[in-house]
Amino acid sequence: VFPPEVRFASAKLLNKIFHCFSSYCYFDVTEIDGVNTNELYNAVQLYLSSSVSITGNRLSLTRAVNSSGFTFGLANNDSISDSFNGVSVLWEHVVTQRQAQSFSWRPLPDEKRGFTLRIKKKDKPLILNSYLDYIMDKASDIRRKNQDRLLYTNSRGGSLDSRGHPWESVPFKHPSTFDTLALDPTRKKEIMEDLQDFANGQSFYHKTGRAWKRGYLLYGPPGTGKSSMIAAMANFLGYDIYDLELTEVHNNSELRKLLMKTSSKSIIVIEDIDCSINLTNRNNSPTANGSVSRSYYDSEIRGGCVGAEEGGNTITLSGLLNFTDGLWSCCGSERIFVFTTNHIEKLDPALLRSGRMDMHIFMSYCSFPALKILLKNYLGCEEGDLEDSILKQLEEVVDVARMTPADISEVLIKNRRKKEKAVEELLETMKLRAEMNAKNGVLRAKVEEGEEEQEEQEKRALDSESPKEESEIEDGDNSCKEEEKIK
Numbered sequence: 001v002f003p004p005e006v007r008f009a010s011a012k013l014l015n016k017i018f019h020c021f022s023s024y025c026y027f028d029v030t031e032i033d034g035v036n037t038n039e040l041y042n043a044v045q046l047y048l049s050s051s052v053s054i055t056g057n058r059l060s061l062t063r064a065v066n067s068s069g070f071t072f073g074l075a076n077n078d079s080i081s082d083s084f085n086g087v088s089v090l091w092e093h094v095v096t097q098r099q100a101q102s103f104s105w106r107p108l109p110d111e112k113r114g115f116t117l118r119i120k121k122k123d124k125p126l127i128l129n130s131y132l133d134y135i136m137d138k139a140s141d142i143r144r145k146n147q148d149r150l151l152y153t154n155s156r157g158g159s160l161d162s163r164g165h166p167w168e169s170v171p172f173k174h175p176s177t178f179d180t181l182a183l184d185p186t187r188k189k190e191i192m193e194d195l196q197d198f199a200n201g202q203s204f205y206h207k208t209g210r211a212w213k214r215g216y217l218l219y220g221p222p223g224t225g226k227s228s229m230i231a232a233m234a235n236f237l238g239y240d241i242y243d244l245e246l247t248e249v250h251n252n253s254e255l256r257k258l259l260m261k262t263s264s265k266s267i268i269v270i271e272d273i274d275c276s277i278n279l280t281n282r283n284n285s286p287t288a289n290g291s292v293s294r295s296y297y298d299s300e301i302r303g304g305c306v307g308a309e310e311g312g313n314t315i316t317l318s319g320l321l322n323f324t325d326g327l328w329s330c331c332g333s334e335r336i337f338v339f340t341t342n343h344i345e346k347l348d349p350a351l352l353r354s355g356r357m358d359m360h361i362f363m364s365y366c367s368f369p370a371l372k373i374l375l376k377n378y379l380g381c382e383e384g385d386l387e388d389s390i391l392k393q394l395e396e397v398v399d400v401a402r403m404t405p406a407d408i409s410e411v412l413i414k415n416r417r418k419k420e421k422a423v424e425e426l427l428e429t430m431k432l433r434a435e436m437n438a439k440n441g442v443l444r445a446k447v448e449e450g451e452e453e454q455e456e457q458e459k460r461a462l463d464s465e466s467p468k469e470e471s472e473i474e475d476g477d478n479s480c481k482e483e484e485k486i487k
């Protein structure tokens with residue numbers, strides 16, 4: 001009977017009157033906000049999934065791609081109550097049919113989904129903002145827990161994928177953990193505590209005005225567990241890993257773009273930092289003792305670029321330092337930088353100065369406590385399983401044998417079905433190594449002695465300015481040839 005305008009106006013009026021007298025206010029969180037996906041909707045869905053799984057009777061059940069867990073959800077038009085800081089609220093999952101669209105840039109789903117949050121009017125100013133922040137945090141925690149870690153690489157060079165992303169990712173399933181890592185327990189505890197403090201340190205970093213990031217430099221001989229340690233760190237904190245292949249990055253701005261596209265709660269790794277940037281092939285030649293006399297800095301100051309002669313790679317040290325330290329490094333938060341190297345002495349002092357890499361971790365040859373961890377992991381040997389005499393022999397020989405955990409695990413894997421044989425063989429191998437090291441040590445000492453003597457002779461010869469000079473040059477030439485042969 002009434003025209004639609006009047007009907008609409010009266011409905012609106014009734015609604016207003018109802019809301020005036022109601023002690024509640026309502027917030028709609030729709031799945032799609034205009035044309036964009038509403039992040040809050042996904043967050044609420046995940047957040048409710050944890051409490052719904054316990055109390056709900058009829059639930060939706062999903063498993064996302066790359067996820068190792070199931071997600072419970074509130075069924076259509078069902079509701080659940082929740083409480084936050086002592087205030088109760090009610091969530092309702094509202095699903096309605098969407099009216100036929102005349103035209104849309106993007107096909108929209110047939111159903112319109114959303115959550116409605118009901119809060120008492122008097123509670124609204126008390127909790128609304130903090131409650132929503134809490135939900136977002138909790139949801140990202142759940143997401144990380146459910147989802148497999150990802151390992152990203154930039155091996156495609158500078159090219160972008162269809163979504164404009166420079167990183168490629170695969171599920172990260174490295175089984176290394178701090179339990180399986182053979183490392184001195186005190187050192188291990190120290191590192192784990194440091195990581196935990198970092199992960200819980202948001203307010204500390206905020207209070208002290210520091211960017212929420214931390215740098216670790218892992219150095220030591222090959223096979224001592226540097227890469228395993230990175231995997232253990234990622235598994236411990238539940239972070240993704242970005243494995244940065246520096247040789248694939250062409251210039252500083254590309255490096256910056258890569259950094260901008262990394263997410264928070266991640267570990268950014270540059271393995272073998274001394275090899276990633278070409279030090280030796282630049283026009284500076286190594287000095288006599290094999291170390292490189294100039295730093296990355298020098299080449300940059302002189303206008304040269306690191307590795308510029310080869311493949312147009314123009315990353316400079318300052319670019320790299322800006323990557324880890326500069327203003328750009330704070331474009332996300334909660335990030336860990338890990339550099340690894342086999343030769344710390346080759347690194348530029350600028351990279352090592354205090355405050356740059358917060359922790360320098362030396363991964364060394366296997367020690368006795370580390371050996372016990374390997375024996376437990378590989379053979380299941382607990383304390384007391386092995387005879388005291390054997391343990392004592394192992395303890396005596398392990399330091400002089402200078403074997404890496406990788407070497408030791410090879411021996412143990414070979415005989416992992418026969419515990420006794422494995423330990424016996426390990427002891428034998430260690431003794432052999434120890435003997436060899438002792439012999440080499442004596443040899444080296446002799447060579448050094450010889451060198452010293454030769455130097456003395458040369459000095460004396462120079463001092464007396466005798467006509468011996470020729471033979472000296474010859475000597476020098478010969479040693480050069482020798483060096484070349486070795487190379």
Ligand SMILES: Nc1ncnc2c1ncn2[C@@H]1O[C@H](COP(=O)(O)OP(=O)(O)OP(=O)(O)O)[C@@H](O)[C@H]1O
Pocket residue numbers: 180181182183220221222223224225226227228229341342363404405406407409
């Ligand atoms: N500390 C360790 N604890 C347990 N396993 C180890 C340890 N170190 C090495 N390993 C074993 O040896 C193998 C090689 O270790 P890893 O790749 O971590 O060494 P790395 O220090 O990264 O060597 P590189 O310098 O050559 O990269 C791994 O598969 C791992 O099983």
Ligand SMILES: [Mg+2]
Pocket residue numbers: 226227228271
């Ligand atoms: Mg490695």
